[in-house]
Amino acid sequence: MAVTETRIVTQRLRDFPDDSHTIERYLATGGYESLRRALGMTPAQIGEEQVKASGLRGRGGAGFGTGQKWSFLPPGVFPRYLCVNADEGEPSTFKDHMLLERDPHQLIEGVVISAFAIECHTAFIYIRGEFALGAERVAQALAEAYERGFVGPDVLGSGFDLEIVLHRGAGAYIAGDETGLMESLEGERAMPRIKPPFPAVQGLYAQPTIVNNVETLSTVPHIIRMGGEEYAKLGVGRSTGTRIFSVSGHVARPGNYEVELGVTFRDLIYGLAGGIPDGREMKFFIPGGASSPWLLPEHLDSPLDMDHVQNDLKSMLGSGAVMVFDETVDPVEIAWRLSKFFAHESCGKCTPCREGSGWIERVLWRILNGRGRPEDLDLLLDFGDNIVPGLGAPFAQTTICALGPSTMSPVVGLVRWFRDEVEQRTGATRAGLERRVTVPMPEVG
Amino acid sequence: MTPPERVQPPRVLTDDNLAKAREIIALYPHSKSAVLPLLHLVQDQEGWISDDAMREVAALLGLQPAQVLGTCSFYTMFKRDPVGRLVVSVCTNVSCYVNGGPELYDALQQRYSEDADVTVEEVECLAACDQAPVLQVNYEYHGPLTPEVAEDLVEDYKSGRLTPRTVSGSQG
Known part of the structure; x- marks a missing residue:
């Protein structure tokens, strides 16, 4: 049977494509009812009995438990801040973009409930x-929410005060890292901070801070509406609920698809996104954004389960961006283009990433252009070993943030699956090389 | 030793925008957080960010001009040299790459290389891969596009048939 979407967060914007962003439509479809209900609970009830019980894990990339993150706030330390990470920049991820433009009130309702749950009175x-349009829509929605008492002093007569400030970034992938985001919000270069201290303890303005992704917070009103335990019945294992997957590249129907976790990559790519056009075959796909190591057609029947993809496939579901490449694609070319992205976006703070990302780009460029040397694959792995010692997953790292290890994902993909092709082009023979660094392989086909 | 005399920076912001700047600063618990929004405000008004504008932003926030420059120079949206009144940002990251992004970029780059009104730039993923190959004109999305359709689109902006946002993406 063909798989279908399970629409929770995307229900309204699919049902009402013309006006899902308006306050009128939001209120007519049950909007802000979860907020009323949440204001009748205690903050601990929301955090523990609803959000933690729902099993909700962050939808930005790391997949950390949302309720657990909130529970790291040190008791009695105020003020605390909530930052919404709407700096979507992981290549081929375009779900938050859609949620911001087309259902901004859903996000705002999630922010107010979450702020109430963590006892925070200023959110960014x-x-x-x-x-640009997303910022306009959120600004408009915020103005309406203030006007109707959903945000501001004494929210809906509950005595709870909340200010929400909309802050525009200015073009920097690394501001999507939660500590980079806080630096940027403080008016600095978006260079990530060393942890600890973790943001929940010392974050924005050195105060306790929670950073949550747009999709994560947009899910919160639905958890309150359904009940945390009920939400947790959706999904598979520790990957509860639904997620929005952005499918792009060589597919007939690129787009965002919200599915229950546990359906397979094949359901998503060949079922919902219509498969590869013109009868061509798939060469490989990237399961969770540019930072995730690549997978092959033989992995298509694996379930969309964060733990399975990380532990067994040695990759990750990351930001939910699935990129599909057909048989006409040169994997070296894709690896080079992704490495160019990472070299461009490396903030320069940590030497292994600043230097390594540029060298990876240059070596891949010369292989791509027929000037590869026999030792080049080893050289690439050596750069990688400096950034991600052992090249394992989950990774060890010599850099402050995850951008460093991410630079290696295209190389890991090449070495795992296309080593022969690359070695042919660099003139290397396997017998002639003594590899100092090896790449761990997935355990299941 | 007496400190060197502070030179009053030349005014760049209009009276209206200066008032707006003070409102923005008041939104934040710490005024330095207003660096990015104020630089956007400058770019909305001027189309780019001059050294004088950075000096003015620094004075408003009680910072050294070098601190503002340090932040400003990190972000790709801030233009520290004059650009055309239309900035065309073409994505060539992978989903666009396999769908004609580089060809789109090359065609527009060639077509407008001598045109002072139009600045064509290659950018990283714009988070609209379902519209690949995609571009933005002053941060308004358009896609998927062929080079021919894209040139017509830019011409529509040039002639005023379409109204562009500012160079920082605000409504004009």
Whole structure:
């Protein structure tokens, strides 16, 4: 049977494509009812009995438990801040972009409930600078929410005060890292901070801070509406609920698809996104954004389960961006283009990433252009070993943030699956090389 | 030793925008957080960010001009040299790459290389891969596009048939 979408967060914007962003439509479809209900609970009830019980894990990339993150706030330390990470920049991820433009009130309702749950009175929405329409829609929605008493002093007569500030970024992938985001919000270069201290303890303005992704917070009103335990019945294992997957590249129907976790990559790519056009075959796909190591057609029947993809496939579901490449694609070319992205976006703070990302790009460029040397694959792995010692997953790292290890994902993909092709082009023979660094392989086909 | 005399920076912001700047600063618990929004405000008004504008932003926030420059120079949306009144940002990251992004970029780059009104730039993923190959004109999305359709689109902006946002993406 063909798989279908399970629409929770995307229900309204699919049902009402013309006006899902308006306050009128939001209120007519049950909007802000979850907020009323949440204001009748205690903050601990929301955090523990609803959000933690729902099993909700962050939808930005790391997949950390949302309720657990909130529970790291040190008791009695105020003020605390909530930052919405709307700086979507992981290549081929375009779900938050859609949620911001087409259902901004759903996000705002999630922010108010979450702020109430963590006892925070100032929240910031850090929106990617390039999202001009998104910023406009959120600003408009915020003005309406203030006007109707959903945000501001004494929210709906509950005595709870909340200010929400919309803050536009200005073009920097690394501002999507939660500590980079806080630096940027403080008016600095978006260079990530060393942890600990973790943001929940010392974050924005050195105060306790929670940073949550747009999709994560947009899910919160639904958890309150359905009940945390009920939400947790959706999904598979520790990957509860639904997620929005952005499918792009060589597919017939690129787009965002919200599915229950546990359906397979094949359901998503061949079922919902219509498969590869013109009868061509798939060469490989990238399961969770540019930072995730690549997978092959033989992995298509694996379930969309964060733990399975990380532990067994040695990759990750990351930001939910699935990129599909057909048989006409040169994997070296894709690896080079992704490495160019990482070299461009490396903030320069940590030497292994600043230097390594540029060298990876240059070596891949010369292989691509027929000037590869026999030792080049080893050289690439050596750069990688400096950034991600052992090249394992989950990774060890010599850099402050995850951008460093991410630079190696295209190389890991090449070495795992296309080593023969690359070695042919660099003139290397396997017998002639003594590899100092090896790449761990997935355990299941 | 007496400190060197502070030179009053030349005014760049209009009276209206200066008032707006003070409102923005008041939104934040710490005024330095207003660096990015104020630089956007400058770019909305001027189309780019001059050294004088950075000096003015620094004075408003009680910072050194070098601190503002340090932040400003990190972000790709801030233009520290004059650009055309239309900035065309073409994505060539992978989903666009396999769908004609580089060809789109090359065609527009060639077509407008001598045109002072139009600045064509290659950018990283714009988070609209379902519209690949995609571009933005002053941060308004358009896609998927062929080079021919894209040139017509830019011409529509040039002639005023379409109204562009500012160079920072605000409504004009």
